[in-house]
Amino acid sequence: MTPPTSATPPVRLLVCDDHIVVRAGLLALLGSAPDIEVVGEAGTGEEAIALAAKLAPDVVLMDLQLGEGMDGVEATRHITASQAPAPAPHVLVLTTYDTDADITRAIEAGATGYLLKAERPEELFAAIHAAAQGRTTLSPPVASRVMARMRKPLPTLTDRELDILAQLSRGLGNRDIARALFISEATVKTHLGRIYDKLGVDTRAGAVSVAKEQRLLP
Amino acid sequence: MTPPTSATPPVRLLVCDDHIVVRAGLLALLGSAPDIEVVGEAGTGEEAIALAAKLAPDVVLMDLQLGEGMDGVEATRHITASQAPAPAPHVLVLTTYDTDADITRAIEAGATGYLLKAERPEELFAAIHAAAQGRTTLSPPVASRVMARMRKPLPTLTDRELDILAQLSRGLGNRDIARALFISEATVKTHLGRIYDKLGVDTRAGAVSVAKEQRLLP
DNA sequence: CGAGGGGTCAACCGATCGGTTGACCCTCGT
């Protein structure tokens, strides 16, 4: 594959994961790769953005699940959008989830690659180097989903429909949803009908269930 | 804290986590602890049970989320129940989730400790040594929840109620739930009423939402 | 043996939901 080019400087990497144990594990693991240099670590999205700007790494290894504050997608958006002096770092997503919603959001946010934590470490090393050069790496299951997505564009819920869904998952009735969103009850029903269609269900309980599984809701 | 006792033999540890990257990270991390010896690694519950019997480690570090097959709780149950020649290993749970349902199930399954992946590595080392001696370690948030549980015994759903909930989350109506479980519609309503009470909601959509958040459903 | 918890069932009521059709008004992009 990639011959060990001792002439090439190591990839400068920033690791972002909210689980300290996992982060420490990644650091220990990546320490064994000679051509990767971890220049910083972050436990929150805010930290990641700040450190990315300060350290100007080649690649940011980003988890999507970041506990309390901003999530990995938002952090990715900020980092890739930065028109700082140095070119914006490439963001390589490393996460547990491979749902359509997560993948789509990460790609839209500007992620260069999308790896699953179930991946083999060698793949991770390779993906980091690929990302440093702006090349995309996708874990097989992720690639499959992306392809399937291209072929049969899955129903995408609109922002408004997500609003409805959020209220629905609170257990509100149509009347209360209408009040919460300052629209009429009739409109709520219309939206719900479309949501049912898109999610392939025909009851509100089913809609909430699918929504939670697809991670469409926070 | 713990003085390096060169006289004590290292703790023999089996690591079980379905995410290869995380597992490799843990191995690399634990390799830096002189008095811990990783004697095996498993990616599934089945593997963990087999290796625990074969290797007879002092401690099994167990993730609850194990992808496809059996989950960590079941694996824990098997391992702690083994009346093998050697004494059953102590199981130390290391996971992301700190919901009441997960904690309760793990403890009931015989786990010796319950750590979160957000914990600091030193805590992990200490907890492994504690577990080797049968002493319990709980992450602070977990300990809090356990205490709260003792004070105000949270509503625990019965098995039957979980059955109802499972059907409910499929979006079934009362009639279909009744048919699926071979009971009358009236009974379904009765159960639903109690479920609402216990979960603090008053609609089916709300019940599904809370259930998914509390991880009461697979 | 009595009490209590879990599971089952019935009948009733009003309120809500699910589904449908048709319509209007925006704001995009070709």
Place this chain on the structure above:
DNA sequence: ACGAGGGTCAACCGATCGGTTGACCCCTCG
């Protein structure tokens, strides 16, 4: 400028849900 997509609203219907009360059975535990 026109169409398409997204958002809003209305009126109607039958079916279902949510809540209540009361009851019976079985098992376990003290």
